[in-house]
Amino acid sequence: MIIDGKRLISNLVRLRKLTDTPGAGVTRFSYGEQDAKARQFLVDRAREMGCTVRADRVGNLRIGLPSNRPGRPVILCGSHIDTVRNGGWLDGIYGVCSALEVLETLAARDGNETAGGDDGLLNVDMVIFAEEEGSNFGSTMTGSKFLTGKYGEEDLDRLTDDHGSAMRKYLERAGLGTEGGTDHQFLDPVPWDLSQAAAMLELHIEQGPVLDRAGIPIGIVDAIFGMRVLEVTLTGVGNHAGATPMDERFDAMTAAAECILAAEATVAADPEKRTVVTIGKIEALPNCSNVIPETVRFTMEVRNRDKGKIDGYTERIAHGFRQIAMDRGISCQIRDHSSSEPLPLDEGIGEVIRQTAERAGIPYRVMDSGAVHDACMLAEAGVPTGMIFVPSIDGRSHVPQEDTKEEDLIRGAKLLLETVEQLRAHPPQRR
Ligand code: GLV
Ligand code: MN
Ligand code: MN
Numbered sequence: 001m002i003i004d005g006k007r008l009i010s011n012l013v014r015l016r017k018l019t020d021t022p023g024a025g026v027t028r029f030s031y032g033e034q035d036a037k038a039r040q041f042l043v044d045r046a047r048e049m050g051c052t053v054r055a056d057r058v059g060n061l062r063i064g065l066p067s068n069r070p071g072r073p074v075i076l077c078g079s080h081i082d083t084v085r086n087g088g089w090l091d092g093i094y095g096v097c098s099a100l101e102v103l104e105t106l107a108a109r110d111g112n113e114t115a116g117g118d119d120g121l122l123n124v125d126m127v128i129f130a131e132e133e134g135s136n137f138g139s140t141m142t143g144s145k146f147l148t149g150k151y152g153e154e155d156l157d158r159l160t161d162d163h164g165s166a167m168r169k170y171l172e173r174a175g176l177g178t179e180g181g182t183d184h185q186f187l188d189p190v191p192w193d194l195s196q197a198a199a200m201l202e203l204h205i206e207q208g209p210v211l212d213r214a215g216i217p218i219g220i221v222d223a224i225f226g227m228r229v230l231e232v233t234l235t236g237v238g239n240h241a242g243a244t245p246m247d248e249r250f251d252a253m254t255a256a257a258e259c260i261l262a263a264e265a266t267v268a269a270d271p272e273k274r275t276v277v278t279i280g281k282i283e284a285l286p287n288c289s290n291v292i293p294e295t296v297r298f299t300m301e302v303r304n305r306d307k308g309k310i311d312g313y314t315e316r317i318a319h320g321f322r323q324i325a326m327d328r329g330i331s332c333q334i335r336d337h338s339s340s341e342p343l344p345l346d347e348g349i350g351e352v353i354r355q356t357a358e359r360a361g362i363p364y365r366v367m368d369s370g371a372v373h374d375a376c377m378l379a380e381a382g383v384p385t386g387m388i389f390v391p392s393i394d395g396r397s398h399v400p401q402e403d404t405k406e407e408d409l410i411r412g413a414k415l416l417l418e419t420v421e422q423l424r425a426h427p428p429q430r431r
Contacts, residue, residue: 001105001109001417001421002105002414002417003098003101003102003104003105003410003413003414003417004101004104004105005406005409005410005413005414007101007104008097008098008101008409008410008413009406009409009410011041011045011097011100012089012090012093012094012097012409014041015038015041015081015089015093015097016089018034018035018037018038018041019034019083020032020033020034021085021086024086024400025083025086025087025088025089025399025400025402026083026086026087026088026089026400027083027084027085027086027087028081028082028083029082029083029085029133029135029136030059030082030130030131030132030133030135030136030142030143030170031059031130031131031136031170031171031173031174031176032174035081035082036174038081038093039061039081039128042061042063042081042096042100042128043061043063045100045104046063046100046103046126049066049103049104049107050066050107051063051064051065051066051103051107051126052064052066052068054187054188055176055187055188056146056147056187056188056189056190056192057146057171057176057187057189057190058130058131058142058143058146058147058156058167058171058176058190059130059131059143059171059174059176060127060128060129060130060143060144060146060147060190060192061127061128061130062125062126062127062188062192063103063125063126063127063128064123064124064125065103065106065107065110065123065124065125066107066110067106067107067110067121068123068124068125069123071196072121072122072123072196073122073123073196073197073198073427074122074123074124074125074196074197074198075122075123075124075125075198075199075200075201075420075423075424076125076126076127076197076199076200076201076378076383077099077102077124077125077126077127077200077201077202077416077420078095078096078099078126078127078128078129078202079092079093079094079095079096079099079127079128079129079132079202079203079204079373079374080092080093080095080096080128080129080130080131080132080133080143080374081093081096081128082130082131082132082133082135083133083135084133084135084398085135086399086400087133087397087398087399087400087402088205088396088397088398088399088400088401088402088403089402089403090205090397090402090403090404090409091133091204091205091207091397091398091402092132092133092204094203094204094205094390094404094409094412095202095203095204096126096128097413098203098409098412098413098416099126099127099203099416100126101413101417102124102126102413102416102417102420103124103126105417106124106417106420121424121425122198122423122424122427124420124424127200127374129141129143129144129147129374130142130143131143132144132373132374134338136159136161136167136170137159137160137161137167138159138229138281138299138337138338139159139337139338140227140338140340140372141340141372141373141374141376141377142159142167143374144374144376144377144378145377146190146191147190147191147192147377148191148192148194148377148378148380148381149190149191149381150377150380155167156168156171162283194378194381194382194383197378197383198384198423198427198428198430199346199349199383199384199385199386199423199428200375200378200379200383200384200385200386201349201375201385201386201387201388201416201419201420201423202373202374202375202385202386202387202388203387203388203389203390203412203413203415203416204371204373204387204388204389204390205389205390205391205392205397205402205404206219206367206369206389206390206391206392206395206397207369207370207371207392207395207397207398207402208370208371208392208395208397209392209394209395210365210367210395211365211367211389211390211391211392212391212392212393212394212395213395214365216363216364216365216391217362217363217364217390217391217408217411217412218357218362218363218364218365218388218389218390218411218412218415219364219365219366219367219388219389219390219391220350220353220354220357220364220365220366220367220386220387220388220389221345221350221366221367221368221369221386221387221388221389222344222345222347222350222366222367222368223305223342223343223344223345223368223369224305224342224343224345224368224369224371224372224373224375224376224379224387225303225304225305225342225368225369225370225371225372226303226304226305226307226310226339226340226341226342226343226372227301227302227303227310227339227340227372228301228302228310228311228314228336228339229299229300229301229336229337229338229339230299230300230301230314230318230334230335230336230337231297231298231299231334231335231337232259232297232298232299232300232318232321232332232333232334233295233296233297233332233333233334234252234255234256234259234295234296234297234325234330234331234332235252235294235295235330235331235332235333236249236250236251236252236255236292236293236294236295236328236329236330236331237249237250237292237294237330238285238286238291238292238293238294238295239291239292240290240291240292241289241290241291241292242290244292249292250292250328250329250330251292251293251328251330252284252293252294252295252296252330253284253292253293253296254328255296255324255325255328255330256282256296256298258324258328259320259321259324259325260279260298262317262320262321262324263277263279263300263317263320263321264277266313266316266317266320267302267313267317270309270313274304274305274306274309275302275303275304275309275310275313276302276303276304276370277300277301277302277313277317278300278301278303279298279299279300279301280299280301281298281299282296282297282298282299283296283297283298284296285297299337300314300317300318300321302314302317303370304342305342305368306342307341307342310342318334321334322334340372340376340377341376341380343376343379343380344379345375345379345385345386345387346379346384346385346386346428348384348428348429349384349385349386349423349428350366350386352386352419352422352423352426352428353386353388353415353419354366355422356415356418356419356422357415359418360414360415360418362411362415367389369387369389371397373387375387382430383430384428384430386419388412388415388416388419389412390404390408390409390411390412391404391405391408392404393405
């Protein structure tokens with residue numbers, strides 16, 4: 001039994017068109033118009049198959065195989081459909097479309113083979129996580145954080161966009177979070193009851209250069225990097241750009257420039273070269289060419305697979321920022337914005353994926369992930385979790401150039417299905 005590779009690619013190509021920035025990569029933020037269209041497309045496909053469709057308060061979707069039986073343990077399988085701004089066509093949605101293929105294939109087979117009796121197999125639910133990228137509110141894995149109880153009701157007001165509009169407002173506008181909303185039949189409470197979750201599987205593009213460079217078609221993820229994000233606000237004195245002498249300025253922008261280079265130099269000292277730092281978002285006020293910037297605000301994000309290193313480098317960088325600001329006579333405010341722990345994934349599930357790849361004669365590499373994924377949240381909540389990677393051409397992702405060879409996409413989805421079948425036949429034990 002194999003997935004339909006042509007259908008997988010054709011679904012991905014159709015969904016690629018759902019973007020707010022045609023011709024400039026895919027921009028599909030959660031709770032926006034294109035996100036709603038993508039959800040509708042996937043939900044329509046699932047309903048045609050006879051699947052149950054449930055949503056929760058924050059728009060996570062849970063789509064059940066028609067042959068599921070109440071009370072059985074379940075294998076969860078999926079990813080997200082939102083993107084970064086001007087992102088690629090595969091990040092997240094590849095795992096979702098592959099999970100849809102798994103459902104389509106199993107639905108066709110279970111429908112034929114098990115009409116009537118109880119086959120004893122595990123249930124399979126596809127999950128579409130909302131707001132994974134943090135594009136609206138700056139916090140990654142938001143949907144899965146609600147789903148696992150890491151975020152609660154108060155975070156609906158705490159999480160705001162750049163203009164101060166709260167997540168609660170977004171949900172109201174999108175018609176989500178209420179019984180009878182636009183795209184679901186039933187409303188599940190958050191956090192979800194995960195006591196019956198036997199496994200979580202997420203298939204994803206690697207988003208880095210390891211597999212592509214090595215010419216290896218499959219990655220089996222053993223650990224996911226953690227991260228810590230700080231929001232830094234430097235405040236100097238705004239003044240006229242022409243009339244203020246250079247030695248009388250308190251320029252928040254030049255201070256920010258020095259801070260950013262210092263952050264880069266700090267992690268460059270990591271002997272293992274695994275720590276990464278990114279200043280990915282910056283705003284200047286008033287942002288006029290002829291005014292010395294009074295305020296500059298930026299995010300600073302440190303990632304590693306070791307929590308001690310994340311905290312150590314974050315503290316050293318923050319200390320450096322305060323020193324630079326003091327030397328320049330400007331103020332520096334630093335606050336923790338968000339974080340996630342580095343996480344080992346489940347060894348047992350990794351072993352099932354490994355053996356399945358081996359049986360199929362597919363070369364693989366066991367590797368860690370610098371990108372975070374919703375799977376982290378499920379793993380943290382105690383669900384045995386595994387991830388499969390396929391190569392990213394030239395290691396590019398979160399940009400319009402993000403791509404993967406068709407044959408690699410299809411191979412990954414096949415391996416996902418085979419892994420689900422293995423797990424259904426030999427259910428993993430929860431510790
Ligand atoms: C998600 O893509 C992340 O790693 O930030
Ligand atoms: Mn992703
Ligand atoms: Mn991403």
